[in-house]
Amino acid sequence: MPMNHEEILRGGCRFFVQEKTQDRETVLNEGDFVIIPPEMNQAVFTGGEDAVTVNIILKRSTFGDSFYSLLLENDSISDFFWQMLYSKGSNRALVVRCGKDERLRSIVLDMCGEGLFCRKGAPAGGNLMMKGYVMLLFGWTLKAHQQKMEDVGSISASxxxxxxxxxxxxxxxxxxxxxxxxxxxxxxxxxxxxxxxxxxxxxxxxxxxxxxxxxxxxxxxxxxxxxxxxxxxxxxxxxxxxxxxxxxxxxxxx
Amino acid sequence: MPMNHEEILRGGCRFFVQEKTQDRETVLNEGDFVIIPPEMNQAVFTGGEDAVTVNIILKRSTFGDSFYSLLLENDSISDFFWQMLYSKGSNRALVVRCGKDERLRSIVLDMCGEGLFCRKGAPAGGNLMMKGYVMLLFGWTLKAHQQKMEDVGSISASxxxxxxxxxxxxxxxxxxxxxxxxxxxxxxxxxxxxxxxxxxxxxxxxxxxxxxxxxxxxxxxxxxxxxxxxxxxxxxxxxxxxxxxxxxxxxxxx
Missing domain, CATH: 1.10.10.60 (Homeodomain-like)
Structure with missing residues (x-):
């Protein structure tokens, strides 16, 4: 059950999500990203001709491995992450407005570089490196951009x-x-x-x-x-x- | 129960380990590192005046989290890692001869930079980033230097x-x-x-x-x-x- 992580490397993009009966549009600018839970009703349209959007797909278990120990000991993490991990079929995404952040950019670029050579059957270390990059990505985001997160989409009262x-x-x-x-x-x-x-x-x-x-x-x-x-x-x-x-x-x- | 990971950033160092009744000396050069299991009888002496040795101390549980899924699916990983994870009080260290590897060097430097600001009570993301760096370090080592590992120390027949x-x-x-x-x-x-x-x-x-x-x-x-x-x-x-x-x-x- 994969979840998506869309990262805007250059240009921008528009992100649509079904909110109640209407679609809601969110504009993402360069450097921003959005974390999308599995099975959410959504669509992403990349901006201009030279815009670059990176889509990182994670297994729920990878996400869980990376976050679990943190979630147990830290109170400052948003309820959003708990929901991602524990709730089934959530319809709420998390937009993070990072803007131009060189560090984040270089993590994503390294990740892309690694990803190109890391397929099934790739050398053992590749998989471990990808996990490492995912942790760096979320770790850095939490550290530097915790105040710049917004929810998009609706969740049921339940x-x-x-x-x-x-x-x-x-x-x-x-x-x-x-x-x-x-x-x-x-x-x-x-x-x-x-x-x-x-x-x-x-x-x-x-x-x-x-x-x-x-x-x-x-x-x-x-x-x-x-x-x-x-x-x-x-x-x-x-x-x-x-x-x-x-x-x-x-x-x-x- | 912490395990050590000594990384030679500049200069060299000498690593002593008790092998049967004698001490054995291993010379580590710039870029090399050694993974030392918890409670091993050993000593490290850094080389010249301007030599820099980085000592990374990991909890056994962090090591387990990072490696576990990999160990279950991959056969090319040395038995050494199994032993680290499962055996108590092992007296065998693993030396990895990386030599001058810019990528490894930059991972270790980033890690040091992060480590200086990452203490107990540090922002949530810091911990996650450190774990990420550990995964990158081992991931890259496995990928690029798997052939350059040597055992040091003795293990009992049992x-x-x-x-x-x-x-x-x-x-x-x-x-x-x-x-x-x-x-x-x-x-x-x-x-x-x-x-x-x-x-x-x-x-x-x-x-x-x-x-x-x-x-x-x-x-x-x-x-x-x-x-x-x-x-x-x-x-x-x-x-x-x-x-x-x-x-x-x-x-x-x-």
């Missing part, structure tokens, strides 16, 4: 709740239960459980376990806490349950 | 078997059982089970499930096979067992 809910679960991962989340958002447990399952493809229990285990791995690596302290810090009152979940996730006891 | 065994399990993941691996390597099942557990920290069952699930996710993303075909292709005769394992690994049914 989709709009998801990132808020994910954030709530993540921020309260030591104490939340399905009951407490349902209460906080004024929904029944049954509805919430089905909603999370439908929108993210994962169960509430699995998401929570994922947040906790990433945090546990992080604490074990970066602190001198013993296992009882780690288990308690991430919200396990039962140490044997912590050991069991840890083993399920990482294949070894901590 | 360690030397591990990569061969991992490769055997990985290459025969559709059909292997603990019994068949034990038979192939002329060991008892009990010994093998304990050996794998001790050297990798994971059980045989978990390793095998990991190989199969990665392969399944790969097939689902890149082919049009239905679930029965995927399950059969990766060695599951029982589809419900496939569904259960998939759910354990990814939190959703396929």
């Amino acid at each position: 989709e709009a709740v998801l990132p808020v809910m994910i954030r709530y679960i993540r921020e309260n991962y030591t104490t939340v239960t399905l009951t407490s989340v349902a209460k906080h958002f004024g929904k029944s447990e049954g509805y919430l459980s089905r909603y999370i399952r439908r929108e993210t493809g994962k169960t509430f229990r699995f998401l929570l376990k994922e947040f906790r285990m990433k945090q546990a791995a992080n604490m074990i690596e970066n602190s001198t806490c013993n296992m009882e302290e780690v288990a308690a810090a991430i919200g396990y009152s039962d140490i044997s349950c912590f050991y069991r979940n840890f083993k399920e996730s990482f294949g070894c006891t901590p | 360690e030397a078997v591990l990569p061969v065994m991992i490769r055997y399990i990985r290459e025969n993941y559709t059909t292997v059982t603990l019994t068949s691996v034990a038979k192939h390597f002329g060991k008892s099942e009990g010994y093998l089970s304990r050996y794998i557990r001790r050297e990798t920290g994971k059980t045989f069952r978990f390793l095998l499930k990991e190989f199969r699930m990665k392969q399944a996710a790969n097939m689902i993303e890149n082919s049009t096979c239905n679930m029965e075909e995927v399950a059969a292709a990766i060695g599951y005769s029982d589809i419900s067992c496939f569904y259960r394992n998939f759910k354990e690994s990814f939190g959703c049914t396929p």
